[in-house]
Amino acid sequence: MILVDTDIIIWILRGNETFRDALKKMVIETKGDIFITPIQFAEIYAGIRPNEEKRIEKFFSSFNIISIDKDTGRLAGLFMKQYGKSHHVTLADALIAASSELNHFKLWTGNRKHYPMLEEGQFV
Numbered sequence: 572m573i574l575v576d577t578d579i580i581i582w583i584l585r586g587n588e589t590f591r592d593a594l595k596k597m598v599i600e601t602k603g604d605i606f607i608t609p610i611q612f613a614e615i616y617a618g619i620r621p622n623e624e625k626r627i628e629k630f631f632s633s634f635n636i637i638s639i640d641k642d643t644g645r646l647a648g649l650f651m652k653q654y655g656k657s658h659h660v661t662l663a664d665a666l667i668a669a670s671s672e673l674n675h676f677k678l679w680t681g682n683r684k685h686y687p688m689l690e691e692g693q694f695v
Contacts, residue, residue: 572601572604572605572606572674572675572676572677573597573601573604573605573606573676573677573678573679573695574606574607574608574637574667574670574671574674574676574677574678574679575594575605575606575607575611575634575679576611576667576678576679576680576681576682577610577611577614577615577663577667578680578681578682579594579679579680579681580607580611580615580630581615582681583630584615584623584626584627584630597679597695603635604635605633605634605635606634606635606636606637606674606676607631607634607635607636607637608636608637608638608639608666608667608670609636609638609639610639610663610666610667610670611667612631613663614663615627615631637670637674637676639666639670642669642673643666643669643670643673644666644669646669646672646673647662647665647666647668647669648665650665650668650669650688651665653688654687654688658684658687660685660686660687660688661685664685664686665688667686668686668688668689671689671693672688672689672693677693677694677695678693678694678695679694679695680694
């Protein structure tokens with residue numbers, strides 16, 4: 572199972588064929604076990620234009636959604652405590668990493684440096 576980071580979503584929405592093809596391949600390989608969190612919704616909606624909303628809603632409807640709960644919040648807080656200052660980890664990235672780890676998903680991101688709390692084998 573795969574959790575898709577916001578940067579990958581942005582590349583796909585911008586029409587990058589390499590990322591779009593990779594997503595199609597992953598959907599087949601995982602039998603649709605591709606996930607996002609409410610964080611990706613928030614980060615994308617923070618920058619959309621009014622005429623993009625329907626297209627983005629349709630795109631997001633193709634993903635499974637991981638809920639963020641107290642365990643996710645606790646682990647994200649611990650990640651922030653350990654890596655926030657030294658690695659400039661944001662709360663959004665800490666929540667995504669915690670979601671990935673707690674659900675035993677691999678994270679697909681182009682920004683591995685944002686996730687010092689994850690090990691090499693935890694990425695796509």
